[in-house]
Amino acid sequence: MDHDLTVIGLDAGGTSTRAVLVDSGAHCLGYGIGGRGNPTSAGPERAADGVMDAIEKSLRGSGKSLPDVAVITASMAGKRARNDETWLTDRLEQAGFRGRLTFESDLLAAYYSGSAEPFGYALVSGTGACVIRVADGDIDGTGDGLGWLLGDRGSGFWIGQRVARAVVEDLDGTGPATSLTPALIEALGLQPDDTRTEGRSQTLALVVSALYDRAPIELASFAILAFSDDDDPVATGILRAAGEHLADTLSAVYTTPATVVVGGSVLARPGPVREAFDARLGDRAAALDVRLVSDGAVGAGLLALRAAGVAPTTAALQTLATTLAAHR
């Protein structure tokens, strides 16, 4: 083992990018957060800005510089990001990087943030929702992750779209009254207007217009409203259905009991999603070792070490998790 080995793991996401500077003993030497790092959603230039910013911050005060780094491993969603790497390689070369750049799935980084075992599962429900089964240390099964239009059942988008639908159905008279309605009207910054045209309230027209003026994916931002009222049966019903969907997606890739690393905001909160998730899994829930992780930074670091020839171990995971926590 090269004791001078230094690597950087990147957990590059749709909203922010984390860079973890790690030595061969899995000690965190530096940590930095940058902007959006996915070239598919943010565009290549902006994503490169986000990644480079995170890298520079991780090096600051570490005594290391980019020419010292042997491997950078970028964990991110989407195969497309990996087909053409020049969006990132050019910028890294300009900054003095002479090592190897490799790519991994953000879901595998989430997995290694909670487990270094060669077999297990990761379930991430943030804006999107996806489950992977890991065998021999790599992904060998995937469930959902099909995007907002075709899948991502139980994700933040899925919940947010159902919140929006429940509100317009309430205002339309085709669905039950719900406390989500005043909450969404306030979140949209609208003033209720009970004027009716063709039997339809002006408030409904305002809400519909405001929602269509945004990109569809932004409906994910309204998921939080469903978590805000424990006593509203519509909100609780949406959250319970999300938990059941996530359990079903896990069940689709499930083979034998193991650790389930859980990431993303949807299952991080106690309440109806988690309760319905456990209930739907039934006996399986007790056999699974569920571990919540806040993001994929630790796993991104372990994957960068792996790319440099240092196999992930439980001891390395613990070392990196502990030393990284000191940098956050």
Add this chain to the structure above:
Amino acid sequence: MDHDLTVIGLDAGGTSTRAVLVDSGAHCLGYGIGGRGNPTSAGPERAADGVMDAIEKSLRGSGKSLPDVAVITASMAGKRARNDETWLTDRLEQAGFRGRLTFESDLLAAYYSGSAEPFGYALVSGTGACVIRVADGDIDGTGDGLGWLLGDRGSGFWIGQRVARAVVEDLDGTGPATSLTPALIEALGLQPDDTRTEGRSQTLALVVSALYDRAPIELASFAILAFSDDDDPVATGILRAAGEHLADTLSAVYTTPATVVVGGSVLARPGPVREAFDARLGDRAAALDVRLVSDGAVGAGLLALRAAGVAPTTAALQTLATTLAAHR
């Protein structure tokens, strides 16, 4: 009554525009079909082209020209089209029109294509889905019509999106096998590829990529696949759910028994949608007088006459329907 009165009714839709040239006795003097006529979806210039083309064709061989036309009534979806009328008024003036231009809802035109009674309902399920209640001859209640992202339950888009979701879930292993899968793969012009990466078939990646490369609304074009296999339980389940949603939307605006004018392709076909629609309405189904209409052309003509002071009657509807049929 002005016996020389000549009006044009426009049924201007997202894919085509129908123009009906009508005299005071509700006789059709000419009929023309043009391109897309909705300025919100097609853009103002293209929509004006579609409308003007339909108008010119309706006048051809009628012995009438635009200066003879007293009223043009454009029936179309969307309030926005009516806020700024210059997209159409400028072109009409250039072409010699000196009369009045008025706008009506396309749903009201659908209603008057099947009924001239002052009270009743219209249910249209094409790409979108909406129900209106008509009282005193005008819309006084509306259900759904909330667009593809927030509503339109039971519409062509709704069915097409569920077809696409069922196929990706089948390929993903999170949903049951369905004959919709080979049908959609063929419709997309793809070659199945059983290579697996990270436990996921290349076919799934190809289908997902092809579907996200289109505008979301184009999922509506896959609704037809659900109607193509009576023996597939997944397809039948989607169609039954669509029928139930449409019945629920009608029930939301229902007050007393009357005629229900039904437009759009979804309820035009016999089979699971209609069966589930009737079953869900229960006793109400027997009390309703359901009349299918192929489009809103007849109603658009009656609404143009109404704008010119000629009230709709059942006799006028029958005259226009009969004389228009001779022009189609």
